Amino acid sequence: MSTTSMNATTSSSQNPSLPFASRADQLVGSVIDASTTLLASYDHDIVKFGMGAPAPDMLPAKDFARIAGEVFDPANFTYGETKGEPVLLDALHDYLSSTNQIPVEQQGDPDRLLITSGGMQGLDLGFKLFVSPGDLVACESPTYTNGSATAMSYEAEILEIPVDEDGMQVEALEDHVARTGRAPKVIYTVPTFQNPAGVTMSLPRRERLLSFAHRHRSVIIEDNPYGMLRFSGESLPALSDLSPNDPLIFGVRTFSKFVAPGLRLGWIDVDPAVRELAVNAKQTMDTCAPVPNQHLVAQWLSEGGAESHVEVLREAYRERKLTMSAGLERLFPGEVSATDPDGGFFLWVTFDDETINTEELLPTALEDGVAYIPGPAFSPAGKFSNALRLCFASNTPERIDEGLERLRGAVGRHRA
Ligand SMILES: Cc1ncc(COP(=O)(O)O)c(C=O)c1O
Structure with missing residues (x-):
């Protein structure tokens, strides 16, 4: 288990004795990238909806293994x-x-x-x-x-x-x-x-x-x-x-x-x-x-x-997005609104209840085995506290359903 801090930053002002450049204060880092390290410190199963990474089963790994033999000269x-x-x-x-x-x-x-x-x-x-x-x-x-x-x-x-x-x-x-x-x-x-x-x-x-x-x-x-x-x-x-x-x-x-x-x-x-x-x-x-x-x-x-690989991706991601949208409707009826993209990787989910704070919810979600990126990560001013980003591309439809069930449980537990 780990601390659940998603903070990306170490501010230069934390070490005022060093002669940092003025820009060092502006190195705010990335909550998204920091989540990779955070998740690595957990040893239970987590459905990862956080990072915008293609699914491991969607990489052209076989082609690469063959081609590497030829070009890794x-x-x-x-x-x-x-x-x-x-x-x-x-x-x-x-x-x-x-x-x-x-x-x-x-x-x-x-x-x-x-x-x-x-x-x-x-x-x-x-x-x-x-x-x-x-x-x-x-x-x-x-x-x-x-x-x-x-x-x-x-x-x-x-x-x-x-x-x-x-x-x-x-x-x-x-x-x-x-x-x-x-x-x-x-x-x-x-x-x-x-x-x-x-x-x-x-x-x-x-x-x-x-x-x-x-x-x-x-x-x-x-x-x-x-x-x-x-x-x-x-x-x-x-x-x-x-x-x-x-x-x-x-x-x-x-x-x-x-x-x-x-x-x-x-x-x-x-x-x-x-x-x-x-x-x-x-x-x-x-x-x-x-x-x-x-x-x-x-x-x-x-x-x-x-050409053929992108076709495979499009079809798989279409199915995954449909699964995620349907799962949100089924599990959070009347509680959230979500975007409905025609492509890409992400759904943006906003809780109708503005008192839900997705940064505060995150530790419970991680304990329950599901990861996402809280809304304020996407605003330099820290807006969107009742929103979160879900990546539908990285998981199979079955895992997406599992992850959403866990999120449903976490929201209930957090509210309680
Ligand atoms: C909008 C956008 N721009 C840039 C990048 C960075 O791409 P790369 O991982 O190739 O550095 C990403 C990756 O998530 C992205 O979503």
Whole structure:
């Protein structure tokens, strides 16, 4: 057993005798990532709805074992080019073009892509290039914690813009600027199957956001890990599709959700001049992304592995989401409202009873064998105390039912 603290932070002010940089105070860490360590300290069975990780049974493990035998050659265990291994850049560019994941206008231009160490490094590069201390960064509310935390690590001032079922309320952003006269330097958004809410920004809102960004010359960091994992509904163009070759759009993508997070590979899709600066910035971070892993994924993509694998994921995640939505309705009738995403990994659940505090509920839930991420983790201001995020992607339908039963029990016990 363990302490149930999900606190991600050790504040620099806890050790005032050391000459920390001013930004050290803004290193708030990630409640999501801290949950991995927390859960490792429990020795009873826990159904994990917390981390946004693909199910272990959903990884292309057999393909990887075979391909590793071919590409884990000593020559591929040295330093690589910072922009990424050319074989991966080519294979990725071909895959994205053939699956319409980059606009036609950008096809044939691999100079926009840079292989990163996961989507997180893409976010870090974006905020590093565009945020100076004190700059205003607008993000969704709730938002992906690690995104807002990265902006804060560059001493951004965060502006939370509410989200509804059509994504970020761009009107609220416009109102803010009209009221204060201050536009954000950067807008951070996960427009498709948002983390944590699962919602997708409507087409009119996407157009309105682009027009806002052009008017104010705000950079949009379009973080899109889940867009390809649509299992129902009509697909919508990415912001980068609506405005091809737009230097104000900094696209962040990752292999973590459709291949495997432990590879730590992602990419950015940006204006070539921005990419040059990003290469310089990455050289002071980690020189290059893991080289053997890049060769592994390059070979897998070239063999056509992704197309069939993504189909398998979509079908499995559709079933898992339906199971989770139905389980919530069955076990929490009239007690909670939950979002109903057409793709991605997450449901956002809000208790109608505002006195339920999901941070306080968590220790009981963990004791009862179920993990989730409490709502306040997704708001720099600590809002959403009666909400929580559930990941439906990581568990089989049977385990999802089991986890929800345990959550039902925990809520009852906590209330008692
Ligand atoms: C919205 C969003 N952006 C970025 C990331 C980070 O991706 P990676 O694990 O590849 O660093 C995640 C992972 O959960 C995410 O959900």
